[in-house]
Each structure stands twice: as C-alpha cells, then as structure tokens.
Amino acid sequence: MSTTEPSTHPPGPETWAEVHASAEFQQLRKRLRNFVFPMTVLFLAWYLLYVVLADYAHGFMSTKVVGNINIGLIFGLLQFVSTFVITWLYVRYANRKLDPIADKIREDIEGDAQ
C-alpha cells in the first residue's frame, strides 16, 4: 500500500487541543495571521483603488507621462510589480518565521504518534 490515509486517532482530540493551546502553536498562528490578513487588506485596497480610478477617473488616468505612456498604464504595470513584491515578501517571511515553528510542531506530533 502506498497511499497513506491521514491518521485521525493518534494523537487524540485532547492532544490536538493541547497542541492548539501551546505557546508555540499560538505564536505560529499569530505570526501567520499578522502577516496574511493585513497584506490581503493592503493588496485588495490597492487593486480596488486601481479599478476605481480606471473606471471613474478617466481624465487622470489618461494623463500622458512619457511619450504615449499614460498614468493608467503605469498604474496597471505597478499592479504587476506589487504582486511580485508581495509574493517575494511572503515567501521570505514564511521561510524565516513560519516554517521553522511549523516543522517543529509537526515533528513533535508525528513523533508522538509513532
């Protein structure tokens, strides 16, 4: 058999609750939420600002900056830039701040189970 069904028994419900209440897990949870929630608000707000401007501020977005390149195009291209930057920031954050704790907790749980 090569497929592994997830083990629901070891550790039992109490152990899951214990892990959940542990300081380590709470720190992991807090770190994840402290990053992803504000970042989500930020990029959605930034994106909506772009959509609303493109939708309602035609004059402003049509202002030419260099040659035929107008503010609207620059704004649009900045959405690409911000997406790449946020991706990079998240990966760096996850590698440094989330993975080490998550790996440790997982090893503890799966070690107990065996």
Add this chain to the structure above:
Amino acid sequence: MTTLAQGVEGGNALLNISIFGLFVIVTMVVVFRASRNTKTASDYYAAGRSFSGPQNGTAIAGDYLSAASFLGIAGAIAVYGYDGFLYSIGFLVAWLVALLLVAELLRNTGKFTMGDVLAFRMRQTPVRAAAATSTLAVSFFYLLAQMAGAGGLVSLLLGIEADAGQAVVIAVVGVVMIIYVLVGGMKGTTWVQIIKAALLIAGAFAMTVWVLGRYGLNLSELLGAASERAGGNDALLNPGERYGVSGTSQLDFLSLGIALVLGTAGLPHVLMRFYTVPTAKEARRSVVWAIVLIGLFYLFTLVLGYGAAAIVGSDTISNAPGGENSAAPLLAQALGGPVLLGFIAAVAFATILAVVAGLTITASASFAHDVYANVIKKGKVDSKNTEVRVARITACVIGAVAIIGGILAKDQNVAFLVALAFAVAASANLPTILYSLFWKRFNTSGALWSIYGGLTVTVVLIIFSPAVSGTEKSMFTGVDFHWFPLQNPGLVSIPVSFFLGWLGTVLSKEHLEDKHKEMEVRALTGAGAEKATSH
C-alpha cells in the same frame, strides 16, 4: 484545398493541422508513459502527490492561461484597448489570495477536492454534495468558455465554415481530451499542461519580442502606432473605451474587477492542483512559479494586444471570423506568415485541450470522490478502483457535454464566459473556503447557505442579466427578460454569499470549535497531511 484555406487569408489549414497533430502525438506518448504508474485513487486524482513546486507551478500556469487569456485578452486589448488590460491585472492579482490565504492550508487539510476541506469538520454528506454541485457548476461555465473558443478557432484557423465540419473538429478535440484524462489521470494531464504552458509562453514571448522589435523595442512607439491605426484620438490608450459608456457599464467594470480578483482561489481545477505536490511548502513554491509565469505572460499579451491593433488593425480583427478572439492568430500571421500562424494555432488548440482536460479531471474527481464515494456509498466503496472507475465514466460524460456545449456556444467572447465562471467561483466557493479555514464558529449550515445561496444568486442574476437576453450581443437575441442591469453579477453575489455564510452559521446551533482546533493545527503545521506516493 481552397475551401480549407479560407479561414485566414494566406493561412494554410493543412499546416495548422499538422503542427497541432504533432503536439497531440508527442503529448499522447507522454501521457501513456505517465499512465504506467497510475494505480490508486491518489495516483489518478493527485498524480501520487509527486510533482515538484516548479513543475506544478508550470502546470498551474498551463491550466490557468486558457484560451480566454490568450485569445480573449489579446483580442479585448486589440479592440477595446486599455479596458482589456483589466482582465490580465485581475487574473494576476487574484493569485495573491491563493498564495496568502488558501494554497498551503488547503493542501494540508484535504485529499483531492474542495469537499474534503469542508468535510473535515462538518457533516460529510450535505457539504460534499454542495461542494460537488458548485464544482460542477463552475467547471461547466469554464468548459463552455473553452469550447466556445474551440468553435471560433476552427472557423478561423481551419477555414471550416460549415456547421457539420466544425462539429466534427470539436468532437475530435473532445475525444483527444477524454483519452488524456482516461489514460493519464492527473499525472498525464499535468504533463500535457506543462508542455502546453512552455509552448504558449515561449510562443507569446517570441511574438512579443518580434512586435517590440518592429517599434525599436519602444513600448511608447508601439502604443502610438496602435492608437494611430485606430483613428489617432488615443481612445485605445485611455480607460473607458468599453466600460466608460454609461453609469451602468462603469458599475459592470467594478463588478468584473471584483469577480476576477476573488474568483481564482475558488476555481476547483486550480484548488485541485495544490494536491499534486508532496507538501505545503511545495504548494507555496507552485504558486510562486505560477505567479511569475502568469505575470510575464500577461505582460506579453499587453504587447500582443496593442501589436495586433497596430499591425492588423482593430476593424480587421472585429470583422474576422472569430471576432476579437482572432487578434493573436492574425498578428502571428502578419508577423511570421503561415508557419507562425500554424504554430500559434496549434498552441491555441493545445491550450483548449489542456484546460478542458484539467477541468474534466476536476469535475470527475469531485463527482466520484464526493458524490459517489461519500454521499451515495457513504464512504464504503468496496475498493478504491471502483471510485476511480466512476471517475473515468464521469470524465466521458463530461467530455460529451463539453463537445455538445462547444458546438452550441460558438461566437461568445471567451474572456466574458470565463468571467462568469469566476463570478460563480468567487461567490459559491471562496466564502465557504475562507470561512472554513479561518472562522472557528463556521458550521454545516453556514457552508450550505454560502454554497447554495451564492450559486443560486449568481446563476439567477446571470440568467436575468443583459448577457443572456435583451441586447444585440446577448446569448439570446430577440427576447428580453432581463431585469438585472449588470453583465457580471459579482458586485452583488459575492457580498450576498459572504453574508449568507455568516447568517446560516449563526442561525444554526451546531458548534464545531473543537474540530476546528484540530483542523487549524493540521492546516498550519502539515501534521498528518497526505504524503506523496512512493513508487
């Protein structure tokens, strides 16, 4: 041969078919090789979870960069200019939702489908049935979009104008797709997507350099030429050409923008791809690769769209068989003659083939795993082989539906049809997934309300929208039963669905907080998550 060559003047239908045939042969060999290791359900649905992040990321790009992206967006930019650009931005930014909120947590808590994640702590039978319903609905809209693209392409690239001839070609495409899915399962389908993504991105890159080369590698000059060709009043460069006409159309633009950004992370065939990697960390790497590849591709389409406007001309594109969707192929022909057209045509067919295969395997997995194994058989399937057999049969049925849909749904703008699929995904699936992962109070009733409520609201608003009746561009012309003013329902349906999920939850007395603790520990740490199969 003269009748065959009428599609695009100077195009060579035989050449187009030959290049596409070569793609089919190569991918078939790959699919048959991949099928050797497809034995268990985990192999069939999730490729044994053995793909690496970069491989899966490329496959995601292959799955995501559909005919809508390639033909639809380039066409929308070529004809409407700046307003077409919004599609690419929405489609790209949407990946941040998947990266930050969904991919890793989903990978850690499920096995094959969205239903798995919901069933983790809720009552299995009703939530799985609901998840399967919305998965099938989204897949149906998306399939329709892809097959509509196929219909348009047939007339454009093969010069086959007769309905019967087009139907035959669509049927052939559908049959090839079914063989991919039946033989190769998820592993074969993934390889088809990887190959297709590489060809598509390479082809788009080559054309981009070619177009920019004609204008001294100067984007500004290209924009100037496009604008000049379109009448010289900058309409193509400024926002508002398509959606700035009235207050209603401006609201439509907003609605579309919201549906695009929130839809991706609710698309079942995207969600399922996260299960093909061994760990959450690889799921994260997949999304990073996907974001980079997809982002680059959309930058290319910007150049291609304006390039088509400058070199081919918006009017020529609008009047060509296939309309807007013909911008990229016509540009290819103008640049590189019949050979490049043949290559791009083959890539476009390959795109449709790969995306339809991905949708089919997702929809069939959802039916077999959620509905058959867990709702009908109550989790007591005699052997895993039975479940996979049901999935294969379902794949054939869906393939048949896709073929018929493709024959019926020609001539719709494929980007628009995909936008509707996104609206359903954003309304029915995303609220449910987010609540399930992040809200400990969420329960069965809330999940059912947000899925069925979101789905119903979205579909009803679409049916009574001007997209379906009441205008010249509607699906049904000549009748008018529309009362909802917007083409895209997202602006209303997404908030309503979030609200219904909340309301359904608080009205029910079911409390699942304890189970949520287990789910959260598993989601964040990967403890007890499905492992890769070792062969």
